Amino acid sequence: MHLADHPARRRLSAALDNLSVTFHGLTAHPDEHNCDCHWGSSEELSLLKTPDVELEPDLLRRTWRATDWSDHAAVLRRILPQFARVLVAGQAEPLFGLEEAGYSFARGRWERWPDDHADPVRKFLHAWWEQSLTDPDAAVPAHQVFAMCAEASGTLGPWLADWEKQTGHLSNRRLAEAAAEWEYELLGDSLPWRVCWYEHDEEEMRAELVAWLLGHAAVRLRESDAPADLQHRIRLLGLTGGDRWTDPHWPGHRY
Template structure:
C-alpha cells in the first residue's frame, strides 16, 4: 500500500462528514421550478425542497446536470453531501466529461458562499485530490479529476502544485498516464478539455508545467522514450516542433488554429 494512503483516506472521510454536517438541513429555494417535460415530475421537485431526504441516483443525476435552476447555489447545497459521496464512490458518470461536474460547482459560485460552507467544499476537493494521487486505482482517473477541480475552481495552479510536491511512484504513474492522455491535444496547442473560462491560460500553464516538471520524474519512472520526446516537443513552437525528427505525425483538422502551418507547408499531413 502507498505510505500516504493511510493519511489520505481518513482526511477524505472527514471531508465527506464535514459536508454532511455543514449542509445538513439545506433545501432548494421554495420557489424553485423546473420543466416537468424535460427535468422531472412535481414529486421530484418537491423532494429537493425537503431537507436530508436521500435521492435516488437518477434524480441526483438529473439535478446536478440541469443548468437552468433559478437558484443554483441552493440546489447544489441541497444535494452536495450525497453528490460528493456518489462522486467518490464512482457512481457519477457523464458523457460530457468531468468538466461538466466541475461546472456544476462553478455555476453555483460556491467560492462566494458563507465562509464555513466554502471551506467545507474546498477541503473536500483538496482531500479527494490528495487521496486520488496516492490511490493506485482511483475511481476517477487523476487526469479527469484534475479537470473537475480546475473547472470547479477556475484554476490549475493549486492542483498542479500538490501533484508536483508529491514525490511518490503512484503519483508518477498517474503523471505518465495523464501525459499520454494529454499530449495529442497539447501538441496541437489545445487544452485537452472544454474549459468554461481561462482556456488559453490553462493550456499554457499545463504545457509549461509538463515541460518543466514531468521529464525527470517520468524518465525515472521508465516511461517510453517517445512520450518523453513528445513532452519535449511541447517546449518548441512552429516549425521547430513540426520539423523535429521525433514529431509523431499527428493529424489535425485544418479548421483548428494551429493547423495553419500544416495546411500551408505540410498539406499531405492534413486531414482532408
C-alpha cells in the same frame, strides 16, 4: 499498511463527513422550479425542497447537470453530500467528461460562499485530488479528477502545487498516465478537457499546464523512467509550427 489505513483515504472520508454535517438540513429555494418536460416532475422537484432525502441516481444526475436553476447555489448545497460521494465512487456518469461536474460547482460559485460553507468544499476537492494521486484503489483516474477540480475552481495552480508535493511512485505513475492522456490535444494546441464556465480562461489554463509539463513534470517523467516516446511528446510542447511537426519524434498526429 492496510488500505483502510491509507492516510489520503482517511482524509477524504473526513472531508465527506464534513460535507454531510455542513450541508445537513439544507434545501433548494422554496420557489425553485424547472421544466417538467426537460428536467423532471413536480414530485421530483419537491424532493429538492425536502432536506436530507437521498435522491435516486438518475434524478441526482439530472439535478447537477441542469444549467437553468434560478438559485443553483442552493441546489448544489442541497445535493452536495450525496453528489460528492457519487463523484468519489466514479458513479457520476457525465455525458462527456468529469469536468462537467466541475462546471456544476462553478455555476454554484461555491468559492464566494461564507467560509463555513466554502472551506468544507475546498477541503473535499483537495482531499479527493490527493486520494486520486496516492491511493492505488482510487475509483476515478487522476487526470479526470484534475480536470474536474480545475473546472470547479477556474485555476490550475492549487492542484499543480498539490501534485508537486506528492512525489511517490504512484503519483509519478499518475503523472505519466495523465501526460499520455493529454499529449494529443496539447500538441494540437488545445486544452485536454472542455472549459464550460464562461468566466474561465481556456487559453490561460492550457499555457499554464504546458509550462508545468515542460518544467516540473518533464524532470519527474525523466527521473521516474517514463517511456521515452512520452518524454519526447512532452518535449515537443516547447516547439512551435514546423519545428514541432518536422521533429524526428513527431508522433504523426492529424488534427
